[in-house]
Amino acid sequence: MKKNLLTGPLLFPVLFPVLFLFLGLFVIGMAGEAMAAEKEFMTADQFIALQEFKGAPIIKKGDPAHGRKIYAVFCTPCHGMQGDGKGQLSTLLDPKPRNHIDGKGTRPGDGMNDRTDDQLFAAITKGGQGIKKSVNMPAWGHVISEENRWNIVAYMRTIAVPAYVPK
Amino acid sequence: MRKCLSCLFSFLLVGFVSPAVSQSADPWIGYTASGYNGKIQAFGLPSLKLLKEIPAGIDLHGPVLSGAPKGNSNGIPDGKLLYAVDKATNKVVVVDLAAGKISKKMDLPDKFGPNSLALTPDGKALCVAGELSGQIAKMDTASGKVDVIKLPSKPASPVDAAITKDGKYCLVSDYTNSVILVVTLNPFAVDKTIPSGGDGPHGIVITPDNKFALITNKFSANLAFLDLVGMKIVKTVKTGAVPIHTVIDSKGQFAYQSAFLGNVVKKVDIAKQQVVDTFFVNSRPGHLGISPDDKFLVVLNKYSTGLFEEMKASVGEVGVVNPTNIQLIDLANGKTLTQKPVAGEPFGLIMVAASSIKGGGFGAGQDAVSKGRKLDLPEKQGVKLTYGPAKPHKAGVFDAAGGSEVYLNAFSHQFAPNEVYLFKGDTVKLILQNIDEKGNLIDNADVVHGFAINGYSDQTQVLLPRGVAATLEFKVDKSGTFDYYCSNWCGLAHMEMRGKFIVE
Secondary structure, three states, X not given: OHHHHXXXXXXXXXXXXXXXXXXXXXXXXXXXXXXXXOOOOOEHHHHHHHOOOOOXXXXXXXXXXXXXXXXXXXXXXXXXXXXOOOOOOXXXXXXXXXXXXXXXXXXXXXXXXXXXXXXXXXXXXXXXXXXXXXXXXXXXXXXXXXHHHHHHHHHHOOOOEOOOOOO | OHHHHHHHHHHHHHHHHHHHOOHHHOOEEEEEEEEOOXXXXXXXXXXXXXXXXXXXXXXXXXXXXXXXXXXXXXXXXXXXXXXXXEOOOOEEEEEEOOOOEEEEEEEOOOOOOEEEEEEOOOOOEEEEEEOOOOEEEEEEOOXXXXXXXXXXOOOOXXXXXXXXXXXXXXXXXXXXXXXXEEEEOOOOEEEEEEEOOOOOEEEEEEOOOOOEEEEEEHHHOEEEEEEOOOOEEEEEEEOEXXXXXXXXXXXXXXXEEXXXXXXXXXXXXXXXXXXXXXXXXXXXXXXXXXXXXXOEEEEEEOOOOOOOHHHOEEEOOOEEEOOEEEEEEEOOOOOEEEEEEEOOEEEEEEEEEHHHOOOOOOOOOEOOOOOOOEOOOOOOOOOEEEEEEOOOOOOEEEEEOOEEEEEEEEEOOEEEOOEEEEOOOOEEEEEEEEOOOOOOOOOOOOOEEEEEEOOOXXXXXXXXXXXXXXXXXXXXXXXXXEEEEOOOOOOOOHHHOEEEEEEO
């Protein structure tokens, strides 16, 4: 009886509108997908925002704003976008990447604020191997200019908590 | 749903485009020099049928064609010669296009590490950017004689080169120091060093009227206009995220710039110095080409995530390498005309009129890759290569019987360690592991790292898909410091993925 109703008198008034509704939703869905694909994965502004420096300079040497630009690209995969040591690779590395925000350290004398500017520059330049630390920290002296390595140091000085006080 | 769309588009393309544009109807031949498979590849365009492959080295970059120093924006190719550089072996490869064969190979200095080259308008000299060594070379195309400039900045990374239309200057982008080196060709010397207008200058191209060099500043998301009279940057135009290369149409009206991270190509009006359109591509564009009649744009996409995955090649039964792909965009309407998977990592597809190639040694034309294909890597000599699954292991150099074992982790974007110290005479077992779980700022699952030691042990190049360990065993037979580098584009900081192989 039901079958007869659907194929008979209800075919046009019920089934066709339902079919059109489904077809409509399908087309809208397809269009939605197509529109989703037609979107920049990341815009220039969004990329530039990742590189934006929001702090204030602390040491005289280097430009922390330029340092942030470099840090955002090369350092963040391990050290994290905010410098907390929780970059996407951090779970895969042993020992863990350094938390650059940790000014005080877990042991006396082991905080970021206990390092001199020259020590930070040496770690960036020579990598972990060069300063008898983890081999996972590359020697960036091969591919980052001296000026930009100092810019990174200048940036790192601005993110420590408690704030770094130049000595 | 996306797959449905892909199917629909594939059906439309297969059903309507391919038969309409048969190989015999192709008006253009496009040449690429390919990274990781070391081949010169010739495609019919717009069909994208592969007409010819010429094994020519290990990790090729370029190419340039005689008569057109930098593609159609700088002259008309005469169909005679092609030049490419081999980043792994420090050679310039010359191909006789009519014969479809290598006519000669010329030596660059040891450890030079060339990334790009440009040809003078008279065809007499090449200007070669030595990215790994921080050097620039001028090579006489007839004799192979080389003059070298060693850049004073350490480090320096000359990445791309372009020669002005008057043949007077070679402009080189120093990616590390964010400057453009203006080099006079006679005498061969750095004349000026100009800030590039942003960070990480990559592609560089000259407008046909010789008024501007357009600089692609990768980490500043811009296109910078370098005035070739005043020799300074006069304008920067914000474009896309992580732009890589730019091409210009034959009239100098529009420039097209690939944005790797944005996943787009930006169209820039050169006179107005502003972005006028955006083309969406799939996925992660690098090099570009443009047909000499300005009708279509060729986009060389680094990855084929979600596309052509059935064309994958197995790596030691533990990993896969998806093909790269070429996407053709109709410049009349911005629509994709066709898109096909290809092998290797093709660089700089440059087109020449099919009628100007006398012979060419072309086949009938075929799909560049097919299901069940094998990984297209040049054969090893004196080096044993095995693959297995990556296993967590502390990175570093360890003593082993008869030599050393080196555990070298590859991730986005570095090698750990990126300095390896060994002794000459040792046998080394180099265990290279890709430990990435995801890419840096991108969502592509098919990111593959590469590895090669420049100029060492005939060839050490391997590909490293995620989760794969490649083991290379060879005799450490040369002392000195050698650069190793990622030989397959792996993301926005791929160029920084470099280290030193130091043999005492």
